[in-house]
Amino acid sequence: MLRVIIEVDSSLMLGSGSGRGSYIDSDIIVDDYGLPLFPARRLKGLLRESAVEVMEMLQQAGLKGFILLPVEQVFGSSIYPASIRVNNLYPPDYEQTIDYLNYINQEFPQLISKEAVTSALTDIRQQTAINKDGYAQKGSLRSVRVLRKPYTFTGTIEVLHLSLKSEIETMLALACLNLKRVGSRRNRGWGEISCALNSEDDKNLTEIVIAELKKWNPGQRPSRQVEEQSVAIVNKDYMEKILADTKGYSHKLEYTITNTTALLFTSLDGDENMVTTLDYIPGTALHGYYANQLIKNRKIKSAQAQDDDVFRQWFLEGNLGFSNAYLVYNGTQSKKHLLYPTPLFIHSNKQKDRLFSLIEYSAEDSRQVVRGYACIEDGELIKKEPEKTINFHLVRNANSTTARDRIDGHVKDEGIFHYQTLEVGQEFHGYLLGSKDNLEAFQSYFRDKPEIRLGRSINTQYGSCRITFSEIKENAISLDDSLLGEDENSGLKDNQLLLYFVSPVVLYNDYGYTSVSTENLARILEQRLGLDKGAIELSKSFAREMESNSFIAHWKMPEPTIRGWAPGSSFLLQFKVDIDKSLKERINALMQEGLGEKRHLGFGQLRFVSSLPEVKHYYASDIKDEFAKPNNISPLAERIIRQIYADYWDRIVLTTATWRANEFYKKNNEKVRLSSSLLGRLERIVQDAQKPEDLAGKIKELRDKAAKPLHDMKLNHSSLFKELTNMKLEDWYWGAVENEWKLANKLREEFDIKQDATDLYRNYWQAFLRTLRQLYKAENINIRGRGKNAE
16 A cells, blocks of 8 residues: 655645534534544545646656556546545554543543544634725624644555556656645645655655656656566365355355444435435445455456356355344443344334333324334343434536636536545444355455445545454244344234344335335235235234335446335234244245345345334443553644643633632722723733743832732732732632642643743733723723713
8 A cells, every 4th residue: 555644834724514603614624533634535636636737747848658547547537447545644643642532531521522632733713804995894704723733644545456556656656746735725825735655665656756757768667567466266176166056045154344434325315415324234335345356356357247157156146145234232341232223113202211012002193213223132222323424525626627727726517515424433243145155165255355345435535344254154043033132921922923124125016016015015925935815914014115226336327216115114914824833944944035136135134023022111321431541642642632731721820810800800999990001011011021030020110109009909918919929820720720720730740741830920910911901991881881871
């Protein structure tokens, strides 16, 4: 992988597309911990634009032949797939910094938060628009948060086409060198950066490519050679044995997936400005990923993939089945709970403190369906929904072909859109179905490739996951098995079963159309179980329809939208025949093979259960992660802690000064006041003082007329003159903000922070005098107001 390093040399605004209430109109993009990051999609767009400029410069300099690849072939277009994969950029030692932030947030929750971390690294800038008369335009004041320099971003770029690696590295190195300004208002003083590209062995590719360019002659190619990586091929005789094996889903291979970046699996619920995501990992995503990997590993031409026996049988004929992957809940003592779509017959009351099964209770308007994913343990419902976030993206210069448009920064067809994605760091569980030999062969191909890419925009910013496979075991499913935690003591009536859809189920009617009618469902169940017509009656149904479609990459077009039953749909079945041993075996076989269409793509998974889930209450978790203090602190974490400490002390000083100024005012306002000229003189003395001793000396030099009001203004047996000449900030903090003072000192001792008291004294007296001036001004306004009312 290539490594990108960006050094921030001026204020930088990488917009998140949102603000922070009335405080900030335009905020920067940060991660869950408050650390600024550089989104991969933004970086790819900037590098693409920079590469276009590089190609134009080479052409004008007569060096066009130095890079023969078109920009579109490297960065992708409607014709070319992208040859690179760009990842988000984070600060150096990112994981180490996160570990320390987790620890200090645990130890100092009053001080450390996401907002505090962001504030420690940023500034707030204000601006207004000027009208034609030269005055600030009404309502134009805007507040913008910007990243404070210095700051470093680092991340990786993967080259996907190894045969073109040398050419791609050359273009990227020059594009990085040419990239000088990024972010909002980059042409107005912000966003100045320096960007470098390093090779896998950490050599500076930018310097290497510039040296090659200086020596290059037309017709000559760069001298760097790239060794093509070898690809493991499974033994041919072994594959023939597998292909001769019987079909069916006799075994399963379970897996867990943890996403290391945000994931996006497009659903049909979005609009033209918002792309929404499914809340699970669909089986089609894994099916497509591993199909593409097999094509690459076996060096098959995409247009001829169907002619390869292994590809055809695994991915076209369905000898391998890929289930959907649903959420995992990590409980107490590292216990993992495998969650499934919550059955639609489980409802809660309006207060959401009680649960009801509509199989046993009647539906009421005040009861609401329980959404999300769940399992049942000891009569309590463990429920969780995947965490999601919304990411902002900007279409900039989509059709720009001229340098003028790129410099202007916008064209007529600009637009803003959003991606809703699954948050980073969540865990999902699923399984592969197939014969034992097929699953063993699959493992031999892909066991050593835990890093995978799933979903949309996998080449920029999204889709990175880590998959872990368990051991292959028999796919033995019994009618008596528990899926969600059914209670053995809550059995159904004779010859009754509860049918529960674990995944979407698509059924066709006699006319070849998808159907979501209960009559069609009962008919298909009777056919699959070998029963006469009318042998199954659907007593109750708790179901929801859904629509689904998928994109066929080889065809570059979507499949037609299909309708089906949504996951969680449940049906109470009354059998008109006895459920004997033979029928149970057929039901078990149906659960093993699945029902309906596209069963190898995550559809058609179902369960029959003979007991009802018995649940009355939600599971209340008191799980709290505990973080040990890391051995080493990263430079960025140390910078953040010291800045948070300095900001917190500033607030302590401001609070103490404001409080004591109010106390002095209340005690002395009837007797003595400081004139406006004396306040101004004191403010100048404070501003010019380099240390507390300088301030004390200047105050003692005041003439008696100026010093007398300071002697006369008293509080708690002390005068203002005495406090100006003999300052005891710690005593004043103790009286005003005792708890905050103790907390700040604890943080200072924990991280051995050295404090310069000079600025604290100056800040204290500036805030003190400013507060007194405001109090006097407010009093004068009130007096004038009372005088006008009397007239």
